[in-house]
Amino acid sequence: MCRNKCGSRPRGGIWCHPDRMTETEGFVDQAVSGLADPQPMYKALRESTPVFRSPQVVVLSRLADIEMALKHTELFSSNMDAVDLGNIRPLIPLQVDPPEHAKYRRILDPLFTPREMARREPQVAALVNEMIDRFADRSECDFHEEFAVPLPCTVFLQLLGLPLDDLDQFLEWKDGVIRPEGASGYDGRHDASAGVAQQIYDYFERAIDDHIASPRDDVLSAMIAATIAGQPLSREELLDICFLFLIAGLDTVTDSLDCFFVYLARHPDHRHQLVEQPDILPSAIEELLRWETPVPGVARVAMADVEVGGCPISKGERVSPLLGAANTDPAEFPDPELVDFRRNPNRHRAFGGGPHRCLGSHLARMELRVALREFHRRIPDYEIKPGTQLAYTAALRSVESLPLTFPVATR
Amino acid sequence: MTRVEIDEDRCVGHGRCYTLAPDVFDADDVGHATVRTDKVAGDLETQAVDAERNCPEGAITLSP
Numbered sequence: 001m002c003r004n005k006c007g008s009r010p011r012g013g014i015w016c017h018p019d020r021m022t023e024t025e026g027f028v029d030q031a032v033s034g035l036a037d038p039q040p041m042y043k044a045l046r047e048s049t050p051v052f053r054s055p056q057v058v059v060l061s062r063l064a065d066i067e068m069a070l071k072h073t074e075l076f077s078s079n080m081d082a083v084d085l086g087n088i089r090p091l092i093p094l095q096v097d098p099p100e101h102a103k104y105r106r107i108l109d110p111l112f113t114p115r116e117m118a119r120r121e122p123q124v125a126a127l128v129n130e131m132i133d134r135f136a137d138r139s140e141c142d143f144h145e146e147f148a149v150p151l152p153c154t155v156f157l158q159l160l161g162l163p164l165d166d167l168d169q170f171l172e173w174k175d176g177v178i179r180p181e182g183a184s185g186y187d188g189r190h191d192a193s194a195g196v197a198q199q200i201y202d203y204f205e206r207a208i209d210d211h212i213a214s215p216r217d218d219v220l221s222a223m224i225a226a227t228i229a230g231q232p233l234s235r236e237e238l239l240d241i242c243f244l245f246l247i248a249g250l251d252t253v254t255d256s257l258d259c260f261f262v263y264l265a266r267h268p269d270h271r272h273q274l275v276e277q278p279d280i281l282p283s284a285i286e287e288l289l290r291w292e293t294p295v296p297g298v299a300r301v302a303m304a305d306v307e308v309g310g311c312p313i314s315k316g317e318r319v320s321p322l323l324g325a326a327n328t329d330p331a332e333f334p335d336p337e338l339v340d341f342r343r344n345p346n347r348h349r350a351f352g353g354g355p356h357r358c359l360g361s362h363l364a365r366m367e368l369r370v371a372l373r374e375f376h377r378r379i380p381d382y383e384i385k386p387g388t389q390l391a392y393t394a395a396l397r398s399v400e401s402l403p404l405t406f407p408v409a410t411r
Numbered sequence: 412m413t414r415v416e417i418d419e420d421r422c423v424g425h426g427r428c429y430t431l432a433p434d435v436f437d438a439d440d441v442g443h444a445t446v447r448t449d450k451v452a453g454d455l456e457t458q459a460v461d462a463e464r465n466c467p468e469g470a471i472t473l474s475p
Contacts, residue, residue, distance in 0.1 A: 109424055110441050110442070113442035114426050115442075282430070347465055349467060353467050
């Protein structure tokens with residue numbers, strides 16, 4: 001008899017090792033409240049229960065299973081049942097599956113290509129330097145509060161052509177839907193987020209009106225002008241895209257910056273390598289994305305009764321492919337615990353894969369590249385202020401505060 | 412010479428190939444990969460192999 005929580009019979013013997021369950025459950029419980037070093041949890045899950053049923057979700061931790069789930073959207077849908085952020089219609093394109101999904105990506109993908117992002121790079125570099133100017137002479141900063149949070153949010157406002165004065169309002173909304181107060185687990189989420197969600201819809205209604213009245217060179221104007229088979233996007237479709245951008249584009253780059261700078265502050269040899277060999281930066285970013293996996297998992301829902309690794313999953317169950325576990329799976333990565341800035345090949349899945357591959361991945365890469373390049377050019381040496389206890393946030397891996405100290409910087 | 416092919420049904424636009432092997436691959440207007448040089452040798456072959464090994468979707472095929 002299987003003693004796993006699934007209550008089903010083990011098939012193939014992989015996913016039921018009761019003696020290791022307690023350890024794994026402990027890790028998973030911690031993960032819900034934020035985990036500083038999730039890699040041991042990934043390893044324990046992969047090795048003991050690669051298909052792990054927690055009370056709320058079935059967690060997949062082997063790369064092969066994760067890849068299968070990401071590709072097969074007809075079995076593992078990304079629709080509205082997978083996660084509730086208070087939205088009243090499916091977020092586009094995340095919560096629309098193929099084949100309909102393709103028509104939205106056909107419009108949106110061209111706005112986020114590496115080439116398009118390179119065009120925006122000088123503006124981002126100027127912004128990064130302005131932010132560094134604000135604390136460079138002070139020899140300390142709260143990296144999270146003063147850099148990791150405002151950078152992606154400001155870039156987002158510029159990209160969509162929204163007033164920079166709206167920064168604080170955006171930050172409040174983003175947290176209101178991603179980390180709603182009073183919501184625990186999946187089921188309380190809708191009510192906790194719905195009020196904020198309505199304010200977001202109202203804001204973008206006005207922004208769309210404004211962009212229709214005066215079009216300019218930004219992503220929102222391009223979306224309004226775009227057509228699918230001769231038809232423009234409807235008002236609701238535009239709103240559902242904007243809502244998703246707010247959720248997907250702000251927090252994730254903050255998480256990445258926090259994770260990367262904690263790692264680099266604690267690993268001076270790696271940091272020196274970046275400073276001394278700037279050409280290594282692109283591959284270092286890929287390796288930090290692999291190791292840190294700032295978005296540790298994604299949300300799916302089973303569309304039929306299926307079996308993964310001998311474990312039955314019922315139609316309607318929520319499933320989480322754990323990208324961080326895929327990225328440390330020795331089946332793909334030799335020495336997965338080794339952080340090697342020259343790792344090649346590095347087929348990490350930090351941006352997911354399959355049809356829902358992160359739309360903003362090239363924007364994120366550009367922001368991270370510019371941020372790491374400019375920061376280390378000006379502040380090559382820094383450490384986390386002694387005595388700091390880092391508190392990681394749940395689900396997406398940012399820290400609540402990251403005090404750094406450094407010698408006064410050059411310009 | 413090594414022949415380079417992309418499975419368009421598999422490519423979802425990670426962009427790894429045309430970043431790592433810009434002389435062999437290019438991007439179309441949605442950022443999906445296209446083959447710029449379909450028969451490669453020498454340095455270009457080295458680039459192509461690098462791209463093939465780094466494609467997260469396994470969308471690149473190299474054949475003799």
